[in-house]
Each structure stands twice: as C-alpha cells, then as structure tokens.
Amino acid sequence: MRPVTFGMNISIDGYCDHTAFNPSEELYDYFTGMMDDVDLLFFGRIMYQLMFPYWADIAKDQSGTADENRFAEKLTSIDKVVISRSLDSVQENTRIVRSNPAEELLKLKQQPGKKISVDSVSMLPELITAGLIDEFNLVVHPVIVGKGRLLLDVGSLHENLNLKLVNTIIFKSGCVAHHYLKQ
Template sequence: MRKVIYGINLTTDGCCDHTKGNGTADIHEYFTALMKDVDLIVYGRKTYELMVPYWPDVAKSQSGTKLENEFAETFDAIDKIVFSKSLESADGNTRIIRENLAEEFLKLKQQTGKKISIGGVDLPSQLIALDLVDEFHFVIHPVIAGEGRRLLADTQLRDRLNLKLVQSKVLESGAVALHYLKQ
C-alpha cells in the first residue's frame, strides 16, 4: 500500500496559516527534496487554489529564485487530485473527485506508485481522523504568531495518535524539520 505523507509549515506556537511563517529558501529546498518520492499530490479546494496556478506559473516563467523554480518544476510535474464539491474545473495534470473521501482515498492508497503527498489543513485533518496518514513532516518556523488557525483545532480523533520521531533537521533559517511516522 502506498504511504501518505503530510507536510506543513507551523509557527512555534502552532499556527498553520501560510502567511505567518518565513518563506525562506531552505524551506523550498526541504519540500522539493520531500517531493522527489511523491507521484501524487492531494489537496482540498482551498489549498489547491493557493498552489495552482501560482507554482505552475513560476515553473513556466522561471520567475522565482533558483530554489523556488526547482520547487515549482517539481510540483508542476506531479499529478494532482482535488477533493471538492464546489471546484468547477482543474488545470493540467489535476483531476477532481467530488464524493466519498474515505472510500476514494483508500483506493488511491491501494494503487501502485510512489508516496502520496497531502497538504493544507481541512482535508489532512479529515484524513488524519480516518487514520489514513502514515508520515508527518512538520517544519517549525522560529516565529511566534500569537494568532491564527491551529492544526487539528476542529478535528475529533477516535484515539490519540502516537508518532515516532525518525528524523530532525535544523535548517539554515532556524526552522526545524521534524519527520514522524505513525506508530
């Protein structure tokens, strides 16, 4: 069965609002390396609309820094699925699934291929509650936001989820990348 990885940027006080962290080059480098083992990205509508068309446009125009361009190229080349009832259409190598999150996601896990990457907050929270996420990559930025959305704030887990730390890395910016496996 394919592994599902969840990567997200967080502030030291747990805020997962993408505008509250530091978008430094080493963060792009970290997530580009993470995507090398991925052949499918799954988002909900909100995260998809934050990422697309922004990153595909950067990949085409090469308008970012060297590391942003590398991330954009890696991201753009990977197939995507959006779980959404309201998204009208999707660009390029993206398809939309409108119903049966648990059933459809389990089918994706059972297909052959590399890892599946999920991102955002709402969809990953639902998948975590369904016990369908295998690995967690939390990048903790050296920022105290003092406000903002918190990860899993509105999620009811069936049981406590125990994780095992398998790697930690301090990035040049002072952010700390933590890699956990579900136990």
C-alpha cells in the first residue's frame, strides 16, 4: 500500500492559520523536497481554494522568489484530488470527488505509486479514525496565534493516536519540523 502523509504548518498553540506564518527560504526548500516522494495531493475544498489558483499563478508567471517559484512548480505539477460537494471546476491535473473521503483515500492508497499527501484539517479526524494516515509532518512556527482553525477540534478523536518521532529539524527561523510515524 502507498503511504499517506499529513503535513501542516501550525503555531505553538496548535492553530493552522497560514496568514500568521512567514515561511523562510529554508521552509520552502523543506516542503519542496518533501514533494519529491509524493505523486498525489489530497485536499479538502478549503485548503484547495487557499492553495489554488494562487500557487498555479506563481508557477505560471514566475512571480515569486526563486524558492517560491520552485515550490509552486512542484506543487502544481503533482496530480490532485479535492473533496468537495460545492466546487464546479478545478485546475488541470485535479479531480473532484463529491463524498466519502475516507473511502476514496483507501482506494487511492491501494493503487501503486509514491506517497499521497493529505492537506486537509477538516477531514483529519475522519482519516485518522479510519487508520489511513501513516505519517505526520508538522512544522511548528515560533508564534502564538490564539485564533483560527485548530489542528484538531476538542473531542474530534475518540482514542489517542500514538506516534513515533523519527526526525526533527530546527530551522534558523526558529521553526521546528517534526516527522512522526504511526505506531
């Protein structure tokens, strides 16, 4: 089975508000490198709309920094699935699935290929409960936000999920990347 990885930027207090973070060149390099092992991105609608068309425009126009442009090119080149009941259209190499995210991810996990990267906070509890997330890559930013979307809402999991820390990277910016595997 293909491994499924979940990656997210979070604040020290557990919020996932991307507008509160200022990624460094090192972080763009880190996330771009992580995508070398990924051949499918699995989004919820909200995260998809945060990412596209923004990154597709940067890839097309080369309007970011060199690191942002490389990230944008890599991100847009990978096939995507977006779970949405309301989206009418998506960027190229993207497919809309209307329901049953856990069922769809299980089907995709059983197909040959590289890793599947899940980028959706809203579906995370369902996918964890279904046992579909194999590894977690969390980048903790040195900021306390106090508002926004939490990584997990209180009570969204019925059981603890025990993880094994396999790697930690400390960036010059003070961000810390934690890589965990499901035990």
